[in-house]
Amino acid sequence: MQDENSADDDEESSSLIREPSKLERLESDLTRARAFIRNLVLKFTQTLPVNNEENDYVPQGDVYSNASEFHKSSLMMEKMFKIFVYKxxxxxxxxxxxxxxxxxxxxRFIQQMEIDTKFRTYDPDxxxxxxxxxxxxxxxxxLYVLNSHDGNAIKQVVADYVTVIANKHQYWNRSLGAxxxxxxxxxxGPMASSFVPDLYKNAIRVLCNANTSEGFDPTKDASLPEINLITGELNDVIGGPPPSDRSILAFFAGRLHxxxxxxxxxxxxxxxxxxxVYKTLPKGVSYNELMKKSKYCLCPSGFEVASPRVVEAIYFECVPVLISIDYIPPFSDVLNWDSFAVQVQVRDxxxxxxxxMDIPQDRYLRMQKRLKHVQRHFILNTPPKRYDVFHMILHSVWLRRLNVQITDQ
Known part of the structure; x- marks a missing residue:
């Protein structure tokens, strides 16, 4: 029989057991997600989203570094990832x-986050x-005065904004922006972020200008594809003829930049x-048509490392040739760029x-075929669809969040 003192001790011990905080529960969920993605936890498999007629695609093949891991990570992201948008x-x-x-x-990304009902939460906790x-x-x-080279006004807005949210909410100071x-x-974009040291050093910066020589850190920052839609729509910019109808070896047109x-x-x-290779296309010659007639599309960096030609080449199924220095291609965490693109050093x-010319025909045909495979990851859909560019951007952020452990202060 338990004596009175023992019962009192048990009651006191029970009262000392602290309930985990909301943040601790959230971090625990992320820990389980990491384990699941790495094949250490299997119990979630019964609760993953099921494929339906619209979303029956399963990543597989050489275009991915690890197709199975990417598939499971994406589905887990859909199941649990929540984003708070500051008002x-x-x-x-x-x-x-x-x-x-x-x-x-x-x-398009900013506006989609404004109306999103799947990932957006209005509860910051x-x-x-x-x-x-x-x-x-x-x-x-x-805010910028043309040709002034003066970014002080932008600096002030970014710095003031972070100050406002840091003073009004607990979340920025809790993680120092991580x-x-x-x-x-x-x-x-990189310059704007540099005006706030914690934004530059700690936060996830999703940037088209993914230039490692200018502070882009692929372990915490994410490369954003540059998509140039003149009308804002995808009309006539997806697809191209088969390799047998592509008579030009390689093509580029663009101003000296x-x-x-x-x-x-x-x-x-x-x-x-x-x-x-053109600086200015001859009169009456179509840029899009030349891309469709070319086997390879040259994508040299301009003053910045990103180029919309990379996505244009993928859209037109013209194997992209990346010519750049210090550039991290988009979605490199999961996409195997060497399987569908050629990367050439500037010195070459x-x-x-x-x-x-030395690329064997069978290798070229495989790369060209894979472009059809990888297109879905660069397409802007309205509304978004699983594995499209909106979801790929979120997945890049999701992976980086998995690498961060936040604790209560």
């Missing part, structure tokens, strides 16, 4: 962005990450019919034709 900030520089032309990706909904493209449009993310396709393009034009402009531009 502070007003249009036009917050909560919206350009939805056509060179900054299509930036604007259940969020895994916190989105800073400012548009660098809009800041440049409204579970927060921003997104920008403007060249000034940075050192790499200068070298490319110096060596190949008007030098060879097989490599059609003089040998470009030989490099491409």
């Amino acid at each position: 502070e900030g007003e249009l036009p520089m917050f909560h919206g962005g350009p939805c056509k032309n060179i900054y299509t990706t930036e604007g 259940e969020a895994h990450v916190y989105f800073l909904p400012f548009s660098v493209a809009k800041m440049v449009q409204y 579970d927060h993310f921003m997104l920008s396709c403007h060249d000034w 940075g050192q790499i393009r200068s070298i490319l034009l110096e060596y190949w402009q008007n030098k060879d019919e097989d490599l059609q 531009i003089p040998n470009l034709k030989k490099i491409l």
